[in-house]
Amino acid sequence: MNDQHQKLIDMLTSVVVHLEKMEGIQQEINDMAKRHIEYGVQPKHYQMVGAALLWTLEKGLGSDWNEEVAAAWTACYGLLATQMMQTNS
Secondary structure, three states: OHHHHHHHHHHHHHHHHOOOOHHHHHHHHHHHHHHHHHHOOOHHHHHHHHHHHHHHHHHHHHHHOOHHHHHHHHHHHHHHHHHHHHHHO
8 A cells, every 4th residue: 555655646746847738648548547447446436545645635734734835735746647547538
């Protein structure tokens, strides 16, 4: 599970860095999406992971968590999940 945690953090970091130019990591997202199909990931799982991620960030950031941070992380994860689900379609 620690490996999965680190992979998620690494991908989210990459998405944040490339928010302005997502095409720079599109192949990496496509490859990850294909691996997730092999793992049996379904669209509903993305919503569950997103909710867990946001809850974890909120608890971990404490007083640094605010509406702006929540909106930014929601958009970041939403963009990643949407692109992965589109690849899987």
